[in-house]
Each structure stands twice: as structure tokens, then as C-alpha cells.
Amino acid sequence: MKRTIRTTAFTVGALIATLGLPAGTAHADTDARVDLRVLVVSDGGPSTDAIAAELTAAGTPFTEIDLTQAGRQVIDAGFLADTVGGVPRAKFQAVVLPNDNPFADGSPEMAALAAYEQTYEIPQVDAYAYARPQAGLQVPTSGGYSGSIDGTQAAVTTAGRAGAFGYLDGAVPFEDNDPAVNESYAYLSQPAPGADFTPLVEATIPGTATKGSLVGEYRHDGRRELVVTFVYNQYQQQFRLLARGIVEWMTGGVHLGASRNYFAVHVDDVLAADDRWNSQLNCTPGDVDCTDPNATPDPIRMTPADVDHAVAWEQDKKFTFDFAYNAVGSVDQREENNGVDLLADRLIADRAKFRWVNHTYTHSFLGCVQDTAVVPWKCATNADGSTQWISRNEIADEIATNRVWGQFAGLPQETDELVTGEHSGMRVLPQQPVDNPNLAPALADTGIKWIGSDNSREPDQRAVGQATTVPRYPMNVFYNAGKAAEQVDEYNWIYTSRAQGGSGICEENPATTSCLAAPLDTATGYADKIVPLETRIALGHVLSNDPKPHFIHQSNLAEERIAYPVLDGVLGGYQALFADDTPVVNLRMKDIGTELKRRADWKSALNAGQVTAYRVGDKVTVSAPTGVQVTATLPTGTTQGSAAFGTAYAGAVSGWTPSTGTPLTFTVPATPQATTLAPTDTHATVTTPAPHTRVPAGVRAQVPATADH
Numbered sequence: 001m002k003r004t005i006r007t008t009a010f011t012v013g014a015l016i017a018t019l020g021l022p023a024g025t026a027h028a029d030t031d032a033r034v035d036l037r038v039l040v041v042s043d044g045g046p047s048t049d050a051i052a053a054e055l056t057a058a059g060t061p062f063t064e065i066d067l068t069q070a071g072r073q074v075i076d077a078g079f080l081a082d083t084v085g086g087v088p089r090a091k092f093q094a095v096v097l098p099n100d101n102p103f104a105d106g107s108p109e110m111a112a113l114a115a116y117e118q119t120y121e122i123p124q125v126d127a128y129a130y131a132r133p134q135a136g137l138q139v140p141t142s143g144g145y146s147g148s149i150d151g152t153q154a155a156v157t158t159a160g161r162a163g164a165f166g167y168l169d170g171a172v173p174f175e176d177n178d179p180a181v182n183e184s185y186a187y188l189s190q191p192a193p194g195a196d197f198t199p200l201v202e203a204t205i206p207g208t209a210t211k212g213s214l215v216g217e218y219r220h221d222g223r224r225e226l227v228v229t230f231v232y233n234q235y236q237q238q239f240r241l242l243a244r245g246i247v248e249w250m251t252g253g254v255h256l257g258a259s260r261n262y263f264a265v266h267v268d269d270v271l272a273a274d275d276r277w278n279s280q281l282n283c284t285p286g287d288v289d290c291t292d293p294n295a296t297p298d299p300i301r302m303t304p305a306d307v308d309h310a311v312a313w314e315q316d317k318k319f320t321f322d323f324a325y326n327a328v329g330s331v332d333q334r335e336e337n338n339g340v341d342l343l344a345d346r347l348i349a350d351r352a353k354f355r356w357v358n359h360t361y362t363h364s365f366l367g368c369v370q371d372t373a374v375v376p377w378k379c380a381t382n383a384d385g386s387t388q389w390i391s392r393n394e395i396a397d398e399i400a401t402n403r404v405w406g407q408f409a410g411l412p413q414e415t416d417e418l419v420t421g422e423h424s425g426m427r428v429l430p431q432q433p434v435d436n437p438n439l440a441p442a443l444a445d446t447g448i449k450w451i452g453s454d455n456s457r458e459p460d461q462r463a464v465g466q467a468t469t470v471p472r473y474p475m476n477v478f479y480n481a482g483k484a485a486e487q488v489d490e491y492n493w494i495y496t497s498r499a500q501g502g503s504g505i506c507e508e509n510p511a512t513t514s515c516l517a518a519p520l521d522t523a524t525g526y527a528d529k530i531v532p533l534e535t536r537i538a539l540g541h542v543l544s545n546d547p548k549p550h551f552i553h554q555s556n557l558a559e560e561r562i563a564y565p566v567l568d569g570v571l572g573g574y575q576a577l578f579a580d581d582t583p584v585v586n587l588r589m590k591d592i593g594t595e596l597k598r599r600a601d602w603k604s605a606l607n608a609g610q611v612t613a614y615r616v617g618d619k620v621t622v623s624a625p626t627g628v629q630v631t632a633t634l635p636t637g638t639t640q641g642s643a644a645f646g647t648a649y650a651g652a653v654s655g656w657t658p659s660t661g662t663p664l665t666f667t668v669p670a671t672p673q674a675t676t677l678a679p680t681d682t683h684a685t686v687t688t689p690a691p692h693t694r695v696p697a698g699v700r701a702q703v704p705a706t707a708d709h
Contacts, residue, residue, distance in 0.1 A: 032088040032120050036256050036613035036620070038062040039092040041075070041102065047127035048098050050234035054243040057545045059602050059631050060257035061611065063092070067102060075109040080116040090120040093615075094250035099129040100225060118222040123250045125226045131187035135227045136197035136218030144189030144212055145205045149230065151176035152184075152203050154214055154238070160200035164253075165215075165245035167582040167650035172201055174230075174238045177536070184238065186230035188212025196220060197227075201242065215242065217249075226250065237536075240543035241577060244650060248633075254620060254668060256613050258633045258654035263542045263570065263584045264549035264592060266322045266452070266472060267557060268419065269479070271344060272329030272363060273299035274555035277480040279489045282503075284480045288372045300482040300555040301329070304346035310557055311353050313564065317571050319586055322549065323347075324359035324419045324452075327405035348409050355588045356413040357452075361402040363421035366390050367428065367436045378431055387432075395425060395442035403446070417589045418443070418467075419452035426453060426464065440465025450593040455548055461596045470593040473541060473550045476514065476534050477566060482559030484526035491530060492519040527565065535569030542574060542584065547592045582650040598629045598656055618668050626661035637669040 038055060040062050042048040055062045065073050073079060081090050095113060103110040117124055131137040131144060140146040154172040156165045174184050188205045189212050191197035199213035218225045226249050232239040244259055275286030276298040285295035314320055330344035347354075360366070368379035369388035380388040399418060406413050420426075425439035443451065448467050455471035462469050481487040495516045496502030506515035520529050538550055556563035574584055587595070605611050605628045612623040613632075620638075624630050633654040638645045645666055646653035657664055 032090050033084060033614050033616045034090045034093050034120065034122075036061070036251075036254070036615065036622075037092050038094045038096060038250070038255075039080075040064045040096045041098065042066050042068075043098040043102055044068045045098055045128065045231075046233040047228070047231055048096060050232055050239050050243070051096050051125065051127055051246065053234040054247060054259075055257070058247065058257035058259045058633075059599060059606065060247065060251075060255050061606055061613075067098075076112050077116070080112060081120065087616075088120075089614075090116070090122060092122065093252075093255070094123050094125065096125045096127055096250070098127055100126045100135045100227065114221070114223065117224075121224075123224045123226065123252075125228070125246060125250050127228055128231050129187075129227050129229055131189040131213075131229050133192040133195070135225070135229075136192055136195040136216070136220065137187075137213060137227065137229070138189045138192050140187050140189050142189065143205070143208070143210070144187065145207075146185075146187045147206075148182045148184065149174050149186045149188070149203060150183050154201055154203040156201050157199050159198050160215070160245070163200065164249035165200055165242065167244060167579050168241060169577055169579050171577060172238060172241050173577075174203075175236055183236070184230055184232065186214060188214065188229070191216075200226075200245075215246075235540065237540065237543065240540065248652070251633075253633065253635050253652050254615060256611070256622070256630075256632050258631050259545040260547075260585045260649055260654075261542050261545070261574070261578070261582065262547040262587065262592075263319075263538075263574075264322060264547075264586055264588070265319075265567065266324055266357065266419070266549050266551040266589070268324045268359060268551055268553045269329075269363065270302070270323040270325040270359070270554045271347070272326040272554070273301035274479050274482075274553050276300055276482065276555075277478065277486050277490045279486070282493050287480075288370060288377050289375050291372075291375055300480075300558055302343055302554050302558045304342050306558050306561065307343070307346045307350055309561065311350055313567075314353060317567075319571060319584070320353075320355055322355045322357055322588060323554075324357040324551075325402070325406065325411070326359050326361065326363045326421075327402050328362045331405075344409075348411075351409070351411050356406060356411040357589060358399060358402050358406065358413060358415075358418050360398040360418075360421055361405070362398065364390075364394075364398060364424075365422060366395050366398065366420050366425035366439065367432050376431070389436050389438055390425070392438040392442045392445070395436070395438055396445045399442065399446040399448065414588065414590055416447055416449040418446075418448045418450070419472075419589075423452060423454045423457070426451075426458070426469075428457065435464060440467070443467045450590045452549075452551075452589065461593070461600060468593055468597060470589050470596065471548050473538070473548055475538065475550050475552050475563075475566065476530065477552050477556050477563050479553040479555060481562060482555045484560055484562050485522040487530065487562055488520050488522045488525040491525070492516065492522075526562065531565045531569060534566045535573065538566065538570045539573055542570060547585070547587060547595045549589065549592060579650075581648065585649075598631070601628055602631055612663075615668075618670060620666040620668060621663050622659075622666075623663045624659040626659060628659050629656040630659050630664055631656050632666070634666055635668050639667045640664065 038060065040048060040052050042064055044066060052062065052064055081088065083089060095117060101110050116122060126135060129135045132139050138144060152174045154174060155170050156168050156172060177183065188203060196219040197216055199216040201215035202211040202213050205212045214230050215228050218227050226246065275284050277284050281292050281295055283290035286297035310321060330341045333341040367390065369390065370377045371380040382388055403415060425436045427434050443464060444466050450470050451464055451467045453469040453471050455473045459471055461471060478487055478490055481490060492502060494503050494505055495514050496519050497507060498504040500519055506512050552563045605624055610625050614621055622630050633652050634645060636648065636653055638653055646655035
């Protein structure tokens, strides 16, 4: 994917004249205020869109100019800088361009940008540049390479690990998900003779033992550029690995917003049993839609040995499961076995090893009354045609009875967390397009503030009365499978065509990404196809600053324990890529809900133009509406007043700070690259415009394989 890139030659005098500065000012302005906002200049390509998406997800404000749009903002000296209270102001702390010069020959816009960067020491990211001397590199025909690098094992250099990419262990693998598709095109070359160019990420040039740069820093004419010479989109793992470093490099580690790598796994139906998939009937006996008269339920339930395995696995991975429990499973087990339930005994003995979530007492459906005389089921109606709903008292009893059982057993649970069976009570299409009107009052009656929802149905957090949803990712490790062959058989049924004996869901939903060209081998398909795919999807969420939990079922920790290969792939793969100071963040449900809600409030404040942030010298000042939690990433050692700011992560500190309506002030430690700036004019504040939050199309489309049963 090669673009035509034009060259514009500048002299120092031309740069200064373009910006309208006095002659001889060829150094950084030491009296400037620098606003904490990024300028993204886009050509509509995936690389600048990827960086914009990273900034959006982190909550880092930016302004985007699309070069393909008629009537766009012209980039000139007045757009880039001005004065506030007599103090020079740089309106952007960094500039992102599609390449090192996306403008026409002799462009005054490129001249203005170059002069601005030189005057205020503003770094520039070349999102995807051709390797050439103007970018500090030799052209690829001079012993380099241009072409696909799918499957390449790149690596962070010593300089990269000592700088913005130090959160990585070293390896940067490039995806090769489809041998028939070129996924990553790149230019690999060495620094041009005499260029002040430092490779930060590099890979071996094919056919040689020589390394070529993929990401590097080029210093010239009093400017700094991060030169990226491979194309990417926001979903590819190689970009996800490097995105944090790109942002930290261009902001000098001082910016609004924060990014961490999250992973939480909810295990539903603990203490209960899950019905097994029937390969002959192609349905699950015990499920409301499996009406064959020969359908006999075949339950899957954990054993004490499975609990022991879970405990040992947690200790090895330094990870904690969230167990969503249904107490009736143990009550029934004891009634049917003379008071004996070895599974419950072991779980209660090891209760402190897990986090516990109320999953209701019997796992009953809490929405409309289901009419199961038809397939698929529908909502039962009253004589007047109105919907029959599960009552407020029934819902409250399901919640309260389960909670009391858990308290009696000593389970360390949070009483304001809840996951209903099948996420029921909330709307589910097509049968029940609205929430059960009795759900919100019952949640209030029982003090529920956080309720799990199905991310495949409702990806956005919302209110249910006084409670707030926590969207959860369903994993394609099915609730009704305890063995790999069962999982593969059902997977084949769902994702193959009717002509191949499948359900036909792919014919009806051609955008479904899990569709199969042919059925998988039941003996090998799980390890060869499903595990790598589900690992990649889940790890993609982890690397995307996405705190939403994933959910599986207790059946997946029983029998052949088929969930563990996927979970091992996620955590093992993560550990191989990241340094020790960048661990997976493993939050419980209410903390995830709080994080999501804070982000939503912060995004609203940014979009409304209610946030002001700038740096002057070693002081960072942020103003936001009263009650809004301010998020920022700052260097280690930053203080707010006399207290240390934030918590350590990935070589920096970050966190949330409540705004009281008065400006927040942070003091950052001096660094060798920090610009010495003058004290701020405390009477002059400028409200930032709303950030641009355009996200490109092409989001993965995936139909969930199962509901929560």
C-alpha cells in the first residue's frame, strides 16, 4: 500500500517566516503554554484512523482535520498557536500526519506545521510513511524491503525499551490470520547516511541478517518525528501492542486519558448444572427450545477436583475468577443425596479464592412469562393482549434468597452486584423488546446497583432504574459443552451451511466472522481452530483498553475443562508480550461498572467542550465540571498538592481525580526532554472544543453462538 509522498524543502528562515516569528528565533519558545490536545491530520486511511481510535478510547482529546473533505480547516499559524494573557500558547501538544508530508509541493500548511513544531518542540507522528531520506531512511531498493510482513516477529530495540515502548518485553509479532490475504505491508530499511535516526522497533530484512526499522525516531531541523513504515488498522494486534508507545512518545508521557489492559472472567451457573448438547438432536435437552420427545437432559456439573484445579490455575496465573452462583444447585443436590454436596463443601472451603456474584437462586427467566408451546418461545399474553410479566416479588425473591444463602455460606460477595439467568428481565430481541417493568423496582428493593448484561445484545452501558448495566462479552466456549468434541459438533451445527448439515445462520447473516467453509474435525477442530480464534478475539479485547468482563460457564471448568486452553492462550500470550510493570488488570464487576461510567461521564464532558488542560513548566492544570472524574497519565513522581498522584502502570502513573469545579494542578518531575516553560497566567483559561470521535467503519461482526443458560 504505497502512497505518493511529495517533498517540500524548508530552510530555518522560511519556517520562522511562515509562523510570523521574529528572525533568529530558531529554538523552542521557553515561555509557552502547551494545551493537552493532539492534532490528527487524516487522509482517510486506516493508520491515522487507528491512532484517532486509540485516543478516543483512552479519553485523550484531539482535533481531526480530514484532508479529503472540501471546506476543511486550513492549517496555518493562527490555527496552531496564539497568546493567552500575553503568554504564547501552543494549541496542540503533538501532531499526527498520514506520512511525513501529505501536502502538495511547496505547501504553506506543511511549512506552518514544521515551523510550529520547531518553535514549540512539538513532536510529529508519521502514521505510515514511505522509507526515504526525507523521513531519515534509505529507500527500500537500497538493500531494504517492501512487501508483506505477515507472521514476522519484530522486536523493540534497546532504545525503544528505554523509552516509550518500555512496557513491552521485546517481541512484536505481526498477525498472519489468513494465508490468502496480505494483512501487513511494510517498508524495511536502515537509517539514511548521516541521518539522526534511532530505530525503536525493527525486524529482519528478508533474505538478509540485517535489521530494518518499522518504527523509529528521526531528529532534524530542530524537529522530532516518529516514523512508522508499516500499514495497520486499529484492530490488528501489532498496532494494539504499539499504540500505547506511540501515544506516550508524542505526548512525552503527559496527557489526559489513560489506558490499561483488562481481563476478567465470569463463570456462570456455579453450584448448578448445565444441560449438555445432544449431537443427534442438534439441540440441548432441558432448553426451552429443545422440544423433541426423546430429549432427555444430561447435566454437566463441576466436581471438587475441578475446584482444586481452578484454585491451582488461579495461583499459577495470579488471576481471580468471578463465580456467579445459583444456590438452588446445592440445595437440590443435598436433598437428593442425603444432605451431601461435595462440590459445595469444597467451594465453601475455598470461598476466599474466588470473587462471588449473585446469579439468582434458581436461574429462572425473569422477563416475560415464556410461552414454550412454540419454537422459538414467545411472551405469554393476558386476555386483553398485554404481556404477562414475572412479578416484582418473584424477581426480588430470586435475588434475596440467593444472597441470604451466600451470606450464610460465608461467600465474599458484594450485595449490590447481580447477573440474572440468561441476562433475563432486560430486553431480548425479538421476543421481548423492552425490559420487564417489574425489574427496576425489584432491583431497587434489593439494593442492586450493578447488573450484568450481554455485550452481544447491548454493548453500551445503560441505567435500569437505579442500577447500571455492566456489558459482558460471551465467549464461544459453549455453556452446554463439557468436552471438546461436543463443543466442535455444536460449533459445526451453528456455523456451517444447511447443505453441510448446519443451522444456516451464516446464510442468514453473511457478515458472521465465525462461519466455516467446511465442518471441523471433532477430534482436532477445537484445538486447531476454535481455541486460536477465541484466544485472538479475547486478547484483542484485553489489548484495547476494554475493561468489560468475559463470561463462560461452570460446565467449561468441568470434565475436559475446555475453557482453560483459551484462558491460557490469553494470559500466556499476554505474559510473553508485556513487561512486569504492565500486568493484566483483573477487576470485579462493580469496579468495571464504575470504570465504564466514569469514562462515559468524561467523554460527555469532553464532547461538550467543558474540559481545559494545559502544561506550563512543571505544572499541569486541568479544569472540568464539578463531580466529573478527571483522567490523566503523567510521569512517575507526579504530585497533586503534597500527595503522590495515581497508581503505577506501564512505566507511568495514571488515575481518576474528582473535580470540585476549581482547577486541578499536578506537578510533574523534570525530565531531560521537558521544555522549560514560564508560569501560567491563572486568570486566562480557554475552554477546549469538543474532541473529534469519528471511528472508521468495519467493526468485526460476530453473531454470538449461545445465550447464557
